[in-house]
Amino acid sequence: MTAVHSTRMLILGSGPAGLSAAIYGARAGMAPIVVQGLQPGGQLTITTDVENYPGFRDVIQGPWLMEEMQAQAEHVGAQMIWDTIVEVDLSERPFRLKGDGGTLYVADTLVIATGAQARWLGAPGEAELGGKGVSACATCDGFFYRGKKVAVIGGGNTAVEEALYLTNHSHDVTLIHRRDSLRAEKILQERLFKHHGINVLWNKEVVRFVGGSDAEGLIGIDLKDTKTGEVSRFDVDGGFVAIGHHPSTELFAGQIELDEGYIKVKPGTALTNVPGVFACGDVMDKVYRQAITAAGTGCMAALDAERFLQAQDFPVPEDAELGPIAAGESIAAE
CATH class of the missing domain: 3.50.50.60 (FAD/NAD(P)-binding domain)
Incomplete structure (x- = not known):
C-alpha cells in the first residue's frame, strides 16, 4: 500500500531556507513536513568554517549549524523525512508530489527550498582541495x-x-x-x-x-x-x-515561472505565479546566495504560506492520510 503524507505545508529542501520555513511554519501551527532531499542540510554541510552567520563570535562549523537548525525545527513540531521528490503536480490544489520510493505527499501549500549548486570545472584536485584553498x-x-x-x-x-x-x-x-x-x-x-x-x-x-x-x-x-x-x-x-550556479528547478520546469532557471517570485515576497507555491533561498536568489539571506526568505515563505492558508479553504482528499492537523482545524498565528 502506498504511503501517504498529508500536510498544510510541505517544504522541499533542508538548508537554511527550508529549515527556517519549517521553524516559522511549525510555530504557526501548520506542522510542516520537510522532505530533506539528496543533501540534507544543504551546502553548509560541506562548508567547514563559518564566520559570518550572526550571533556567533567564534568560527562555527557548517554541519553543526545545520544540525542545530534541524533540531530547533523538530523541537517546535516540524517533521523531517529523508526522501527525494521525483514527480510534482502543481496543476491543482492540494498539490501532489511523489518520492523516489513511491510515497505520496499531499500538500495545501508548497515551499520550494531546493537550492542551487555551484558549477565546478571538474579538474583534478578541485574536489580534494574544496575548503582547503x-x-x-x-x-x-x-x-x-x-x-x-x-x-x-x-x-x-x-x-x-x-x-x-x-x-x-x-x-x-x-x-x-x-x-x-x-x-x-x-x-x-x-x-x-x-x-x-x-x-x-x-x-x-x-x-x-x-x-x-x-x-x-x-x-x-x-x-x-x-x-x-x-x-x-x-x-x-x-x-x-566562478562559472555560475545551477538552481535545482528541473522538477518544476513548465509548471512554474522561471527566470534564467531560478524560480521567479513577486518582489518583496516568496510568492510564485502558482497560488499556494512559495520559493525561498538560493533556488530563487541569483544575487546574494548567502545562508543568512536564505534563512530570511525561508521566514518570508512560511509567513506568506500562513497568510495564504488563512484566506483559503482547502478540501482534503478522502483517500489522504491526514497529518497532525486535520482538515478544518484553525491555524494559530505566531
Missing part, C-alpha cells in the same frame, strides 16, 4: 585570504564580481579566463580593467589544482595555454571557481 564563493570565503594571493576562474558576471569583491581582502587578485575576451557586462568589465589590484590571464585553461601538505592546502594551479598548449604553474593561495 578552492572555493566557489568569494563572499563566503574571501575573508580567509586577507593579504594573500588569489585567483578567480571564469569570464562572466559572476567571475568579475568575485574578482572585484576579493580586492577588499587581497591586493593580488588574478582573473583566469580560457578565452581572449570576457562575457561579463561592459560596465563590470570597465570596473575590472580600471582596478589596479586585478590582473587578467587570457587564454588559460585550468588543468589541475595543486595542493601542498595538509596544512598548506592549495599552493598552485596548473594552466594550459589554449593557443600554444603550453602548461605552466601559477602559484596561488586561493582559487575561486
